[in-house]
Amino acid sequence: MMNFDLLVHTIHDTHATLQQSAIKAINKHLTIRNWLIGFYIVEFEQKGEDRARYGERLLDELGTALQIKGLGSRNLKLFRQFYFAYPQIVQTASAQLKRAEIGVSEKSIGINKFDAEMLHLLAASPTEQTGKPDKLSSDLLTTKLSFSHLTLLLPIKNQIKRTFYEIACIKGNWSVSELKRQINTLYFERSGMSLNPEKLSLDVQENAEKVRVSDIIKSPFTFEFLGLKSRDTVYENDLEQALVDHLEEFLIELGHGFCFEAKQKRITIGDEYFFIDLVFYHRVLKCHVLVELKTDEVKHEHIGQLKTYINYYKKEIMLEGDNPPVGILLVTDQNKALVEYAVADTDMALLSANTFLNCQVKSNLKYL
Numbered sequence: 001m002m003n004f005d006l007l008v009h010t011i012h013d014t015h016a017t018l019q020q021s022a023i024k025a026i027n028k029h030l031t032i033r034n035w036l037i038g039f040y041i042v043e044f045e046q047k048g049e050d051r052a053r054y055g056e057r058l059l060d061e062l063g064t065a066l067q068i069k070g071l072g073s074r075n076l077k078l079f080r081q082f083y084f085a086y087p088q089i090v091q092t093a094s095a096q097l098k099r100a101e102i103g104v105s106e107k108s109i110g111i112n113k114f115d116a117e118m119l120h121l122l123a124a125s126p127t128e129q130t131g132k133p134d135k136l137s138s139d140l141l142t143t144k145l146s147f148s149h150l151t152l153l154l155p156i157k158n159q160i161k162r163t164f165y166e167i168a169c170i171k172g173n174w175s176v177s178e179l180k181r182q183i184n185t186l187y188f189e190r191s192g193m194s195l196n197p198e199k200l201s202l203d204v205q206e207n208a209e210k211v212r213v214s215d216i217i218k219s220p221f222t223f224e225f226l227g228l229k230s231r232d233t234v235y236e237n238d239l240e241q242a243l244v245d246h247l248e249e250f251l252i253e254l255g256h257g258f259c260f261e262a263k264q265k266r267i268t269i270g271d272e273y274f275f276i277d278l279v280f281y282h283r284v285l286k287c288h289v290l291v292e293l294k295t296d297e298v299k300h301e302h303i304g305q306l307k308t309y310i311n312y313y314k315k316e317i318m319l320e321g322d323n324p325p326v327g328i329l330l331v332t333d334q335n336k337a338l339v340e341y342a343v344a345d346t347d348m349a350l351l352s353a354n355t356f357l358n359c360q361v362k363s364n365l366k367y368l
Contacts, residue, residue, distance in 0.1 A: 030225045031147045032093050038083025070224025085154050092138040136166050144170045148219045152179050161188050178209040220266060220273050257284035267312055276309050287323040288313050293330045302329055
């Protein structure tokens with residue numbers, strides 16, 4: 001006999017289980033779609049009847065013609081690279097196409113028709129190494145790793161090294177940021193040099209940041225795949241959300257001349273996405289003001305992150321007549337000594353909040 005508490009528990013568990021299943025399905029379909037796009041591009045480059053007409057301009061022309069969010073030339077290049085790096089995904093892609101019974105118009109170039117020709121092309125993809133033990137199976141890759149994880153692994157040319165990170169990431173259920181941290185701190189190389197790699201592995205996995213299923217939905221790749229708008233993003237930073245909820249009051253506190261431009265402004269540096277918490281344009285000072293919000297004490301990586309955004313705006317966004325952009329770092333706890341060392345080799349001054357709001361800004365970084 002079910003009581004009320006059991007009813008609540010059962011519904012909660014059912015919701016959580018099926019929600020996670022749905023999110024994982026979205027990620028798998030996104031990964032397969034991106035691989036197939038890479039496959040189609042390569043097939044056209046090799047066999048397309050009018051491929052010579054486009055040449056090196058193919059991805060630019062294709063991005064313009066598609067007019068699909070997230071399918072610009074930069075991502076198309078990424079998907080092409082993804083196809084070459086993970087040929088074994090042909091197994092899952094082919095099976096998915098059979099289940100979906102995909103069909104296209106007669107105007108198609110012919111390489112993506114759901115027929116024997118299409119399946120033959122997929123079967124003929126470069127999979128000669130798929131069965132080797134140094135490559136993970138297609139199902140493992142598409143179900144256990146998000147596409148954001150896979151994009152971090154693409155630049156790794158050494159197959160053994162890449163597989164090492166794939167296995168470690170799956171075993172430890174790492175978040176994207178954790179995988180990036182382990183790659184940047186040379187975990188593979190450290191493991192090879194360690195006298196006790198098993199102990200190192202236990203230490204790494206014990207302290208690793210775990211992935212949350214909701215992180216997959218918040219990925220920019222997923223938002224673009226689902227056709228969601230950037231304002232639908234769920235923000236993790238409580239301080240940022242509070243400021244956004246009270247934006248009018250925040251602008252008044254900042255002072256005269258601030259014009260709100262964007263929240264969670266997405267920029268692309270190399271092949272990686274970054275998000276600037278708040279972006280303003282100051283019509284009196286004639287410069288962009290970039291605001292980063294942190295709910296903990298200031299850390300050197302916060303300052304480095306903001307400096308990167310400032311330099312990006314200087315090079316890519318700043319127009320003739322603009323003054324250099326200004327960065328504001330809002331934190332809950334100050335460590336002025338750290339900031340002094342972090343900006344010691346620059347012209348970046350340290351100003352209090354009141355000083356910043358009441359003076360002409362001349363330096364590139366302001367610390368509140």
